[in-house]
Amino acid sequence: MAHENELNLKATELRLGLPGTDESEDMVSTAKNNKRASPESLEDSGSEANSAAKSGDHETSSASKTQIVGWPPVRSYRKNNLQSKKAESETGMYVKVSMDGAPYLRKVDLKVYNGYPELLVALENMFKLSIGEYSEREGYEGSEYAPAYEDKDGDLMLVGDVPWDMFMSSCKRLRIMRGSEAKGLGCAV
Amino acid sequence: MAYSFPEEVLEYVFAFLSSDKDRNAVSLVCKSWYEIERWCRRRIFIGNCYAVSPQIVIRRFPEVSAVKIKGKPHFADFNLVPEGWGAYLYPWISAMARSYPWLEEIKLKRMVVTDESLELISKSFKNFKVLVLSSCEGFTTDGLASIAANCRNLRELDLKESEVEDLSGHWLSHFPDNFTSLVSLNMSCLGSEVSFSALERLVSRCPNLKTLRLNRAVPIEKLPSLLRRAPQLVEFGTGAYSAEIRTDIFSNLVEAFSGCKHLKSLSGFWDVVPAYLPAMYNVCSRITSLNLSYATVQSPDLVELISQCPNLKCLWVLDYIEDAGLKALSSYCKDLQELRVFPSDPYGAEPNVSLTEQGLVTVSAGCPKLQSVLYFCRQMSNAALIAIARNRPNLIRFRLCIIEPQAPDYLTLEPLDTGFGAIVEHCKQLRRLSLSGLLTDRVFEYIGTHAKKLEMLSIAFAGDSDLGLHYVLSGCESLRKLEIRDCPFGDKALLANAAKLETMRSLWMSSCSVSYGACKLLGQKMPRLNVEVIDERGPPDSRPETCPVEKLYVYRTVAGPRVDKPDFVWTMDEDAALRLS
Numbered sequence: 001m002a003h004e005n006e007l008n009l010k011a012t013e014l015r016l017g018l019p020g021t022d023e024s025e026d027m028v029s030t031a032k033n034n035k036r037a038s039p040e041s042l043e044d045s046g047s048e049a050n051s052a053a054k055s056g057d058h059e060t061s062s063a064s065k066t067q068i069v070g071w072p073p074v075r076s077y078r079k080n081n082l083q084s085k086k087a088e089s090e091t092g093m094y095v096k097v098s099m100d101g102a103p104y105l106r107k108v109d110l111k112v113y114n115g116y117p118e119l120l121v122a123l124e125n126m127f128k129l130s131i132g133e134y135s136e137r138e139g140y141e142g143s144e145y146a147p148a149y150e151d152k153d154g155d156l157m158l159v160g161d162v163p164w165d166m167f168m169s170s171c172k173r174l175r176i177m178r179g180s181e182a183k184g185l186g187c188a189v
Numbered sequence: 190m191a192y193s194f195p196e197e198v199l200e201y202v203f204a205f206l207s208s209d210k211d212r213n214a215v216s217l218v219c220k221s222w223y224e225i226e227r228w229c230r231r232r233i234f235i236g237n238c239y240a241v242s243p244q245i246v247i248r249r250f251p252e253v254s255a256v257k258i259k260g261k262p263h264f265a266d267f268n269l270v271p272e273g274w275g276a277y278l279y280p281w282i283s284a285m286a287r288s289y290p291w292l293e294e295i296k297l298k299r300m301v302v303t304d305e306s307l308e309l310i311s312k313s314f315k316n317f318k319v320l321v322l323s324s325c326e327g328f329t330t331d332g333l334a335s336i337a338a339n340c341r342n343l344r345e346l347d348l349k350e351s352e353v354e355d356l357s358g359h360w361l362s363h364f365p366d367n368f369t370s371l372v373s374l375n376m377s378c379l380g381s382e383v384s385f386s387a388l389e390r391l392v393s394r395c396p397n398l399k400t401l402r403l404n405r406a407v408p409i410e411k412l413p414s415l416l417r418r419a420p421q422l423v424e425f426g427t428g429a430y431s432a433e434i435r436t437d438i439f440s441n442l443v444e445a446f447s448g449c450k451h452l453k454s455l456s457g458f459w460d461v462v463p464a465y466l467p468a469m470y471n472v473c474s475r476i477t478s479l480n481l482s483y484a485t486v487q488s489p490d491l492v493e494l495i496s497q498c499p500n501l502k503c504l505w506v507l508d509y510i511e512d513a514g515l516k517a518l519s520s521y522c523k524d525l526q527e528l529r530v531f532p533s534d535p536y537g538a539e540p541n542v543s544l545t546e547q548g549l550v551t552v553s554a555g556c557p558k559l560q561s562v563l564y565f566c567r568q569m570s571n572a573a574l575i576a577i578a579r580n581r582p583n584l585i586r587f588r589l590c591i592i593e594p595q596a597p598d599y600l601t602l603e604p605l606d607t608g609f610g611a612i613v614e615h616c617k618q619l620r621r622l623s624l625s626g627l628l629t630d631r632v633f634e635y636i637g638t639h640a641k642k643l644e645m646l647s648i649a650f651a652g653d654s655d656l657g658l659h660y661v662l663s664g665c666e667s668l669r670k671l672e673i674r675d676c677p678f679g680d681k682a683l684l685a686n687a688a689k690l691e692t693m694r695s696l697w698m699s700s701c702s703v704s705y706g707a708c709k710l711l712g713q714k715m716p717r718l719n720v721e722v723i724d725e726r727g728p729p730d731s732r733p734e735t736c737p738v739e740k741l742y743v744y745r746t747v748a749g750p751r752v753d754k755p756d757f758v759w760t761m762d763e764d765a766a767l768r769l770s
Contacts, residue, residue, distance in 0.1 A: 068594065069267075069268060069269065070264065070269045071649065072535045072565060072590050073590060073649075074267075074531065074532060074535050074565075075266050075267070077352070078482070078531060166433065169433070
């Protein structure tokens with residue numbers, strides 16, 4: 001019960017950063033809008049457009065790079081091409097997780113896990129349930145709950161059938177089903 | 190006794206002259222040669238669209254079949270030229286539509302092209318063959334539809350890196366069913382998916398298609414179908430090069446590539462799945478040009494591919510290649526002439542890959558034909574630059590971008606003056622140079638002293654005083670384009686070398702220390718220059734004369750001050766210039 005409340009608080013807590021990150025970590029926003037010229041030349045140039053942002057300089061953390069207009073000289077279409085890749089690697093691969101009977105959904109970052117065992121343990125911890133062993137023949141036979149996922153084609157699949165990498169690229173959302181309902185998903189007859 | 194050849198004979202002889210320099214020289218011999226030459230010049234190159242007007246061009250050269258026009262200054266590529274500055278194509282097309290009905294070729298760079306212009310092109314020139322839009326903007330896929338629908342003899346449509354408003358992929362379907370003349374199609378900059386069946390049919394019915402560069406939206410599984418229909422392809426750009434790993438996709442690709450015995454150039458490779466790279470291995474031995482600058486794969490995969498390409502002459506790649514990959518490049522590709530290494534994470538505070546100055550040094554040592562370099566890295570040393578200079582005195586283009594502005598020699602913490610000095614001293618044929626890192630006036634002294642063939646120089650966050658600019662303007666005899674940003678260069682050097690500016694195509698200075706007063710003076714002194722002050726803070730008159738201008742663009746012109754200026758551009762001494770022209 002107490003744990004439920006704790007979960008609730010966590011979910012509604014106001015903080016910087018994407019859901020799913022530890023509370024201790026604040027995402028440092030890359031100061032993409034903080035445009036300034038090099039400090040050495042600014043004194044001479046007197047360019048107001050650049051100096052307006054200068055005041056923001058000192059507040060940005062050293063971890064993020066303040067950006068100068070047009071520097072480094074990379075054309076925008078190149079930046080755009082790479083950015084989508086980068087955004088993906090920085091923000092993770094979040095999918096919604098629903099559990100039959102639970103009032104609200106959770107989200108997990110699939111990139112954080114190296115394989116199925118880790119993912120299943122994380123789900124077990126998140127929802128306070130047990131999932132049990134996977135077998136190709138029986139699925140999660142005997143468990144109270146079974147993890148399923150919706151793939152790119154919209155089909156409901158049992159977690160564990162395909163290689164982890166393929167799962168990562170095809171999983172659109174996770175669903176923790178009651179064991180009794182999950183029977184039909186197993187590979188077994 | 191005066192001998193002269195009949196005009197027809199001279200015209201016949203002049204037809205063998207293709208270089209503009211030669212034709213210009215011929216025009217200066219005497220009035221009759223000028224006349225003969227102007228009637229038989231077919232190809233025109235206009236390096237700055239504001240240096241001359243369409244009317245002047247048409248008046249002098251009445252029978253032109255190919256034009257090449259460049260618009261905005263190079264720094265527009267990096268968002269330093271505000272939106273709306275100019276370089277509009279329409280006035281050119283409108284004038285040429287009337288006077289050059291047999292125009293066949295239009296090649297443009299950094300111009301603003303509208304759908305209206307494209308439609309006018311498609312309807313005005315009955316024998317239109319070649320349209321190349323390099324780094325242009327202002328048009329949508331509707332404009333492309335006009336071209337496709339109306340240009341019955343179109344051979345080349347190349348949208349090289351243009352910014353197109355992508356309304357839909359439907360434009361491709363506008364090529365009529367009886368259209369078969371296509372030789373080159375580059376649509377790699379477009380986002381939308383085109384109808385694949387329309388593309389297939391187009392490729393099938395154009396037997397002379399040599400260049401096909403697809404856009405990202407064409408999936409890898411569809412490539413074999415296209416390659417099979419065009420085994421004569423010489424240049425091919427893939428779309429997104431990724432899919433689930435399936436043996437049937439892989440084997441289809443291998444087979445399709447094998448059928449292309451003439452492939453020399455490959456590009457595309459967005460979202461690469463490394464497992465699919467080997468599908469190309471059996472064409473690699475003939476490959477001379479490889480653009481992997483979108484391929485976000487790691488060094489070992491890149492090396493595997495490159496090691497199959499012993500005839501590689503040109504490589505564009507991301508810094509994922511790392512020093513190790515460049516070492517491999519230098520041992521496998523002895524014919525390499527051009528190398529461009531782009532940053533995968535230009536804004537990251539810390540290096541994300543193991544690419545340093547060492548990679549470039551190794552390539553300079555191992556590739557004897559290397560002449561053109563563009564290299565982004567995070568550290569550099571004078572020692573490395575000196576080594577590169579000594580290894581490769583045959584360099585003609587050297588563009589180095591050390592990502593952190595004013596970064597010193599990381600070993601000695603000194604400026605990189607001596608390093609770049611060595612480059613200009615040893616590389617006597619150097620035509621293009623871009624500087625970066627910590628630099629004092631010294632480097633400009635070296636450049637002014639040695640870089641006698643230098644035509645284009647790009648400077649950022651460098652120098653100490655006007656002396657730097659003075660060295661360059663007074664010493665670089667061949668200088669045509671000079672672009673400077675964020676340097677402490679001011680009035681003195683500019684005014685002292687005003688005459689030099691008439692021998693150059695253009696000068697760009699932004700975030701420097703040139704005062705409004707000096708700009709006015711320059712405009713007054715030099716009526717054949719357009720001295721444009723670009724300032725988004727409002728009229729320069731509203732500030733003291735000593736106040737530095739935001740941006741300055743100076744170019745020689747015979748067309749006088751331009752009439753299409755936006756409200757943030759002022760031409761200095763416009764009135765006087767108008768009176769004179």
